[in-house]
Amino acid sequence: MFRWIVWRDLILAWRRxxxxxxTLFFFVIVVSLYPLGIGPEVQLLRRIAPGVVWVAALLAxxxxxxxxxxxxxxxxxxxxxxLTPQPVYLLVVGKVFGHWLVSEIPLIVIAPVVGxxxxxxxxxxxxxxxxxxxxxxxxxxxxxxGAALTLGLRSANVLVAILVLPLYVPVLIFGAGxxxxxxxxxxxxxxxxxxxxxxxxxxxxxxxxTSAALRxxxx
Amino acid sequence: xxxxxxxxxARGERRLFSGxxxxxxxxxxxxxxxxxxxxxxxxxxxxxxxxAPAAGEVRWEGTNIRRLGEDYFAQIAYVGHQNGVxxxxxPVENLRISCGVAGNTLSKPExxxxxxxxxxxxxxxxxxxxxxxxxxRRLALSRLLASRARLWILDxxxxxxxxxxxxxxxxxxxxxxxxxxxxxxxxxxxxGLSAGQMQRIEL
Numbered sequence: 001m002f003r004w005i006v007w008r009d010l011i012l013a014w015r016r017x018x019x020x021x022x023t024l025f026f027f028v029i030v031v032s033l034y035p036l037g038i039g040p041e042v043q044l045l046r047r048i049a050p051g052v053v054w055v056a057a058l059l060a061x062x063x064x065x066x067x068x069x070x071x072x073x074x075x076x077x078x079x080x081x082x083l084t085p086q087p088v089y090l091l092v093v094g095k096v097f098g099h100w101l102v103s104e105i106p107l108i109v110i111a112p113v114v115g116x117x118x119x120x121x122x123x124x125x126x127x128x129x130x131x132x133x134x135x136x137x138x139x140x141x142x143x144x145x146g147a148a149l150t151l152g153l154r155s156a157n158v159l160v161a162i163l164v165l166p167l168y169v170p171v172l173i174f175g176a177g178x179x180x181x182x183x184x185x186x187x188x189x190x191x192x193x194x195x196x197x198x199x200x201x202x203x204x205x206x207x208x209x210t211s212a213a214l215r216x217x218x219x
Numbered sequence: 220x221x222x223x224x225x226x227x228x229a230r231g232e233r234r235l236f237s238g239x240x241x242x243x244x245x246x247x248x249x250x251x252x253x254x255x256x257x258x259x260x261x262x263x264x265x266x267x268x269x270x271a272p273a274a275g276e277v278r279w280e281g282t283n284i285r286r287l288g289e290d291y292f293a294q295i296a297y298v299g300h301q302n303g304v305x306x307x308x309x310p311v312e313n314l315r316i317s318c319g320v321a322g323n324t325l326s327k328p329e330x331x332x333x334x335x336x337x338x339x340x341x342x343x344x345x346x347x348x349x350x351x352x353x354x355x356r357r358l359a360l361s362r363l364l365a366s367r368a369r370l371w372i373l374d375x376x377x378x379x380x381x382x383x384x385x386x387x388x389x390x391x392x393x394x395x396x397x398x399x400x401x402x403x404x405x406x407x408x409x410x411g412l413s414a415g416q417m418q419r420i421e422l
Contacts (some may be wrong), residue, residue: 004319011316015307015346076301077317079269080362085293211229219270 001086005094006101012071013102015111019067024106027060028114035117042119049118050179053128054135057107057175058168061139064103065160065170068095069214078151079218088211096144096207097135120183127182128193134195135175141206142167148213170198220244221266221370221401225275228261235261236422239275240372243401245369246416248392251405253422259405260300262422264376266403284318296368300375302359305358306348310358313347318365325365337361337387352379360388363395371402377410 013020034052035045072078081091111132112125120128146164150156178191220242235258243249251259258350264270266277268284268291276283284291304313311330318325325333334343341349347358353409356379363371371392389412392402394396404410 001320002321004316006319008316011312012305012307075305075306076299076303079299079301080297080303080317081320082269083267083292083295083297085289086322087289088318219264 001084002090002094005091006083006098009095009098010102013098019064020102020106020202023060023064023103024110026063027056027107028110030056030059031114032117040071045118046120046183049115049120050176050183051112052118052170053115053132053179054176057111057132057136058139058165060107061104061136061143062161062164064099065147065164066155066157067103068091068099068144069151070147070156073151073217078214082214082218088214089207092144092207092210092214093150096140096210099144100137104132104140108132108136124179124182128179130192131175131178131188131195134167134192134199135171138171138199138202141202142171143207144210145213148210148217151214151217171195174198187204221403222278222282223266223275223279223349224278226262226265226272226277227274228258228265228270229273229327230258230261234273237274239420241418243370243403243418244416245399245401246396247401248396248416249401249403249418249420250410250412251403251420251422252407253405254407257422259407259422260374262420263299263372263403263405267372268292269297274359293378294368295370295372296363296366297372298359298363298374298376300378302355303362304347304350304355304358307346309346310334310343310350310361313358314361314365317362321366323367327416330365333361333364334358336364338383353381354383356380357384357387360391363391369400371400373402373404375406376404377406398412 031052034048038044067076092150111128115125115128143164146160149163150159153159174191174194178188181188181191189218223239226239227384228235241249251262253259265272277293279287279291312397314330314333315325331343334340337360339354339357342354347355378386380388389410392412396404
């Protein structure tokens, strides 16, 4: 079932690839606005780079949350998915994984390229990729709770932001911290380990909370 | 066997029905009649396990469906008033993916055969967004044929179907009943179905 869910969401995303590209462009533009606005002061740019990259990643991942369950809810396929003889937990993990592949992997791939604008070293660009690799699954996992809770509500997008952004704060701090350490020439390992720990926690608890929220929203 | 014991359904402050009892044996058909807003869809959603009843319980082979969970879902197929059809996929993909997700893998030739049965063989490679409302309904009904469910739960199955489509739906249901399956159908009009074990509920 897991494979079918992931495969299904990948095909659907491919057939609506403009949505995915829009999120990616949003990320690229937000990150690029800072060097354009602040000017070519390398010292300052280096200082703000970690925060800018991570805040842009948070906002971009928020943008795509509406698609996680929203389309399936509207055309009735979500109730069909909930009525399959498989644990809802598995369904949620499959959908979140598909969402991560589609919405976050492109950001991770493009991040070192947009990071060049901040005058960062190769080593730091590598750390950006690793910190995003560890942190973005947490964004998808936590975001899925908000997306499931706000299904079918009128102002869902605003509500998701209010619900989910505060929960993203640990990921932001650890992720940006790792990049900052690397810029300062120190080891990013402690922060990366903290990110990994958050990921494990989110993997255990978020799908469970999302399953419960989905059941309530569909009722 | 499916049993409903003392089912009560409330939507907000309003009580839609209360103290509803029935039992449906193998090969049995239950038709729920009632005007719009009388609670037919709510009843079906309770029987599916999507909604919890305000009071009472639904039992499958004597056990509350809330406790059976996924074991119960393996026994039922639900076609609601939304078709659950993905616009971006063609009918073959729609059918194969919804079966695959339910753990019931369907090969391409099998999917083609099912779609031919419901009269969609010409449209099988057209994205579903180009299908008419009736054709989407046929696609939703094709899921029933592909599933191994014993209990079919159908919400206004004839909605937006043409005469041929309505006949097809009736034939599908009759065949399913003759094979020992069960069906619960909510409708506001006479379906013209006949089965050995037929019951009516007026909501």
